[in-house]
Each structure stands twice: as structure tokens, then as C-alpha cells.
Amino acid sequence: MRLKKMELVGFKSFGEKSVIAFPPGISAIVGPNGCGKSNIVDALRWAMGEMSVKQLRGKSMEDIIFAGANGRPPMNLAEVSLTLSNENGTAPEAFKHFSEIMLTRRLYRSGESLYMINRQPCRLKDIHNIFLGSGMGAKSYAVIQQGNIGAITDAGPEERRFFIEEAAGVTRYKQRKKETLRKLDATHQNLLRVRDIVSEVE
Numbered sequence: 001m002r003l004k005k006m007e008l009v010g011f012k013s014f015g016e017k018s019v020i021a022f023p024p025g026i027s028a029i030v031g032p033n034g035c036g037k038s039n040i041v042d043a044l045r046w047a048m049g050e051m052s053v054k055q056l057r058g059k060s061m062e063d064i065i066f067a068g069a070n071g072r073p074p075m076n077l078a079e080v081s082l083t084l085s086n087e088n089g090t091a092p093e094a095f096k097h098f099s100e101i102m103l104t105r106r107l108y109r110s111g112e113s114l115y116m117i118n119r120q121p122c123r124l125k126d127i128h129n130i131f132l133g134s135g136m137g138a139k140s141y142a143v144i145q146q147g148n149i150g151a152i153t154d155a156g157p158e159e160r161r162f163f164i165e166e167a168a169g170v171t172r173y174k175q176r177k178k179e180t181l182r183k184l185d186a187t188h189q190n191l192l193r194v195r196d197i198v199s200e201v202e
């Protein structure tokens, strides 16, 4: 999968709808201090499901909504859409037949939020699942912010292992194993309850 396009509206300094294309190859975003370069990286992280306000350089999630500037009034919602190209067919099984996948995250000032895949509402977990094992994602090493290189070099063994497992594509299976073990445990508890009921009836 490759990031092809980002559409933002109401996100941080992007009061007006903006479309940023990422053609194949290397893209560089240049501009004077404070023009919104890092906000684009924040938008990428946010749309990939980042939940940590600190990682988005804010105090509360509401800070990501356009607060008004240059005579433009504040907005009531922020929305970022990422178009991922699946030309190399590396999307997860459920999306293999799509040539493009569009992920959308929306947040209203009231706190209400919405996630969509190809314009169909979905769970945050579905957004995370798209990136699991791909090397991309809100928690991956693919997005390194200013001053964050130190965080990787200073990472402890556990954290460093996470980066390596993500790069090797193991995380997706570890997550599924965790979910399966949880279901097995719930089934075991149900069986115990059924046995108790059976012995009571007998």
C-alpha cells in the first residue's frame, strides 16, 4: 500500500478544504516556520487512528479542530481522508480486490467521532487492522516527528522489539492470537457456568 492522497478540512490550520497529492517517489513539504508542515504529519497520524493527544501536539483532542484564523471563524468539525493505493496488492485480505482504499476520520466539537473505510462507517479497530503488519500505522516507526529520532535510539528492549516485529509483519498475528486467547478464555468461563448449572439441575 502507498499513500496517494490526503484531503483535510477543519484540521488544525487547514480551515479550507485542502488536497495534497503524494505521487510515486519522494515527496517533500517545504514552507516557512509555522505554515502547517507538521500539521500535515499530525493529520496523517490522526487519520491512521492516533489516540494520543500528546503525539498530536495538543492538550485535548478538540485542539485538532480549526480554531479560526485570518478572519475565518472556527469550525465545528475536522475531517481527514487518506487515499491508499493498493497497486502492489499488499492490503489485508478483506481489501485485496480494491485498487484504492479511502480511510476517513471525523471529529465534531461535541466530541462525537466517526471512522470510515471507503465511505462506510467502521470501527477504529478496522482502521488499525488495515495497517497492522504493514509498517505503517499510528504507532509505527513510519512517521518520525521532529525530535523523535531520540525516542527510537533510546527505546528500551521491549519497545525496540515492537518496532522490529511491526517491520517483520508479526504484529498482525500477535494481535489475532491475543483476541483468540480472549475468546477461548470466555468460552472456558461459559463452559464452567454450564457445568455448574448442569450439576445444580442434577
Ligand code: ATP
Residues within 6 Å of the ligand: 011, 012, 013, 014, 031, 032, 033, 034, 035, 036, 037, 038, 039, 040, 063, 064, 065, 066, 067, 068, 069
Ligand atoms: P516549523 O517549521 O516551525 O516546525 P510548521 O510548518 O511545522 O512549523 P506547524 O506546527 O505545522 O508549523 O503549524 C503551526 C501553525 O498551526 C500555528 O500557526 C498554529 O497557530 C496553527 N494551528 C495549530 N492548531 C490550530 C487550530 N486548531 N486552529 C487553527 N490553527 C492552528
